[in-house]
Amino acid sequence: MKYYLLSVFAVCVLVTGYAQTDPFVGTWNFEKLDVEKIATYQLTLQISSPEEATLYPALLTVSYAQFIGVYQVLLVKKNNRQLAIGRQKFPVKEEPFGLGAYTIPLNGTLDISGGNTLTVNRIKASRYGFAVPALSKYEETNKMNVLRISEFLRNDALEFQKKDALPWRSAAANKMLYSYEAPTYFGLTDSFYVNTAEGSISFIDNNRSDDDTVSVSLNKKMIIEKTDIRKNIDALDIKLDTGMNILCFFADNYGKVPPNTARLNLRFGNQQFTLDYTIKENMSATFIVAKIFLLRNQQQKEPVDIVARKTIIQKIQQRTTKIIDSMRVGSQEVTLAIWDDAVEDGDSISLQINDEIFMPGLAVKKKPQFIKVKLYPGENKIIFIADNLGSIAPNTSILEIIDGKKRRAYNINTNLGQNNAIKIIYEL
Secondary structure (H helix, E strand, O other): EEEEEEEEEEEEEEEEEEOOOOOOOEEEEEEEEOOOOOOEEEEEEEOOOEOOOOOOEEEEEEEEEOOOEEEEEEEEEEEOOOOEEEEOOEEEEEEOOOHHHHHHOOOOEEEEEEEEEEEOOOOOOOOOOOOOOOOOOOOHHHHHHHHHHHHHHHHHHHEEEEOOOOOOOOOHHOOOEEEEOOOOOOOOOEEEEEEEOOEEEEEEEEEOOOOEEEEEEOOEEEEEEEEEOOOOOOOOEEEEEEEEEEEEEEEEOOOOOOOEEEEEEEEEEOEEEEOOOOOHHHOOOOOEEEEEEEOOOOOOOHHHHHHHHHHHHHHHHHHHEEEEEEEEEEOOOOEEEEEEOOOOOOOOEEEEOOEEEEEEEOOOOOOEEEEEEEEEEEEEEEEEEOOOOOOOEEEEEEEEEEEEOOEEEEEEEEEEOEEEEEEEEEOO
């Protein structure tokens, strides 16, 4: 999902998605009766619109008998017909027990066929290099269900059928794309920042007797495909685009001695980085992803949008946030009008909308500025953060929320210790 910021006495936030063109985006279902034909295994996979047609946040729901588990998982495009499945399934909800590492063998790729079927092709192994929860830790009434679910996730043939093409929309989906905001490590490393476009990649196999094969893509183009890294592969030259580049390091198999033990070395001038399958977080993973930012100005440490995002998040975490009102609306889109009805004294504020839209440095002027906001069904939250106190403290402004012909006005009064927030509940 991409957001474009326009300003001609107005600021408009518009949302565009890939749902109409990307065959992977949407809701996918699978269900199957167990061998006793008493209970049903049910899986639902909700796939969000991707970042750069490569990184797909997704929500996986698993249910069987009394168990229900909801997990965030990152999917990464390997080619036009395959999405690699992330190792980490972060539990948003698990009742009445947790599966822990039993979810890891649901790995490999999701292969699309006919536009309406996603088939799971696992990288199977006799061992995965991680400890699963001891069955003795579960209550007696749950042990059989734990065994059945774990075997189902590890071995059953799974074919998802497409229910609709609507992307999973959630603030959580956006957070998964940033390592510093994600609730866990999803296979996306901290970003690399380099000052030269020319670089090289090379491989090391930490187990020379193995048969590990790997693939590497850079900006949606496969540059190494299903290569046995025991062979003496010369360093491969690569070239980055200005701004963000996405490099994906895929484990195609787990070799003779699972899991995959490959290591990818990247070099840009005197800067070196490593993506390593042998470290604990990446054992039994199917991919490691790095965002590499090419910065032409050597003094610039991070792209402006990431710096602004981090700054806003930091101010929210360090300050108290006062909710000044909660209102209900019937429109999916509302307009915010912001202005200073007193003396224009240089006040500047930043906005965070639904934990995913970040608008830094909005100058508060006598002339209203208008911000159009697309709402999610249910609760939406807008936080107002003071960037400064202007020449006359505190930082004040008038906010008017326009819902069709309905209008409601608020006094926004923020300082360097307190933010203001408004909840807007969109009722379908």
